[in-house]
Amino acid sequence: QVQLVESGGGLVQAGGSLKLSCVASGRTFSPYSMGWFRQASGKDREFVATINRPNGYTHYADSVKGRFTISRDNAKNTVYLQMNSLKPEDTAVYYCAKNARGDFLSQSTFEYDSWGQGTQVTVSS
Numbered sequence: 588q589v590q591l592v593e594s595g596g597g598l599v600q601a602g603g604s605l606k607l608s609c610v611a612s613g614r615t616f617s618p619y620s621m622g623w624f625r626q627a628s629g630k631d632r633e634f635v636a637t638i639n640r641p642n643g644y645t646h647y648a649d650s651v652k653g654r655f656t657i658s659r660d661n662a663k664n665t666v667y668l669q670m671n672s673l674k675p676e677d678t679a680v681y682y683c684a685k686n687a688r689g690d691f692l693s694q695s696t697f698e699y700d701s702w703g704q705g706t707q708v709t710v711s712s
Contacts, residue, residue, distance in 0.1 A: 588613050588614060588701065589611050589612070589613050589614045589615075589616050589685050589701045590611065590612045590613045590701070591609055591610070591611055591683050591684070591685065591701055591702065591703035592609065592610050592612075592703055592704070593607060593608065593609045593681065593682065593683050593703040593704065593705060593706040594607070594608050594609075594610075594706055595607040595608050595706060596680075596681060596706030596707045596708045596709075597707075597708070597709070598709045598710075598711065599673055599708075599709070599710055599711070600710070600711050601673060601674055601675055601710055601711065601712050602672060602673065603673050603710070604669070604670060604671045604672075604673065605670045605673065605708060606667060606668070606669045606670070607623070607667065607668040607670070607681055607683075607706060607708075608665055608666075608667055609621070609623075609665065609666045609667070609668075609683030609703055610663075610664060610665050611664040611665070611666075611685070612664065615664065616661075616664060616666075616685050617640055617661040617664075618640060618689060618690065619640065619685050619686045619689055619690065620637055620638060620639040620640065620685075620686040620689070620690055620691055620692060620693065621637065621638055621657075621659060621666040621683060621684070621685055621686065622634065622635070622636065622637040622638075622683065622684045622686065622693065622694075622699055623635040623636045623637070623657060623666075623668045623681060623682070623683055623684075624681070624682045624683075624684060624696060624699075625677075625679035625680065625681045625682070625708075626679055626680050626682070626705075627678060627679040627680075628679075630679075632682070632696055633648065634648050634694040634695075634696075635647070635648055635651055635655065635657075635668070635681070636648065636651065636655055636656075636657040636668060637657065637686075637692045637693060637694070638657045638658065638659050638666065638692075639690045639691070639692055640659075640661070640690055643658075643659070644692060645657050645692075646692040646694070648694075650676075651670075651677075654670065654671050654672045654673075655668060655669065655670050655671070656668070656669040656671075657669075666683055668681065668683075670708070673708075673710045674710060675710045675711065675712045676710075677708060677710050678708060678709050678710050679707075679708060680705040680706065680707050680708075681705060681706050681707075681708050682702055682703055682704075682705045683702075683703045684696075684699035684700075684701060684702045684703070685699060685700060685701040686698055686699055686700075687699060687700035687701075
């Protein structure tokens with residue numbers, strides 16, 4: 588089992604930047620794709636970005652494409668989410684997750700089997 592811990596959230600003004608980190612412990616996460624999701628108050632959890640292992644291929648939600656960048660450092664068991672040009676609508680709890688099936692770029696929450704506790708990101712207008 589992989590344990591995931593997110594950090595780096597906070598309060599930022601619109602147009603600002605934050606970098607989230609997700610550190611994995613326990614079973615190695617390096618063979619698996621990793622994803623970032625977010626959940627705004629009163630809404631369903633939604634896909635943000637995912638990255639696979641061997642080639643570092645990435646996939647983003649349209650709402651964050653060009654503003655957010657996902658990356659990973661397998662030596663540090665860490666996945667990152669660099670968020671630039673933040674908007675008030677980016678306000679949410681952000682979660683990282685490990686893909687259950689392996690090395691797939693999945694958008695569905697059902698395809699992820701390990702989740703962190705989340706980190707709050709609040710963007711003020």
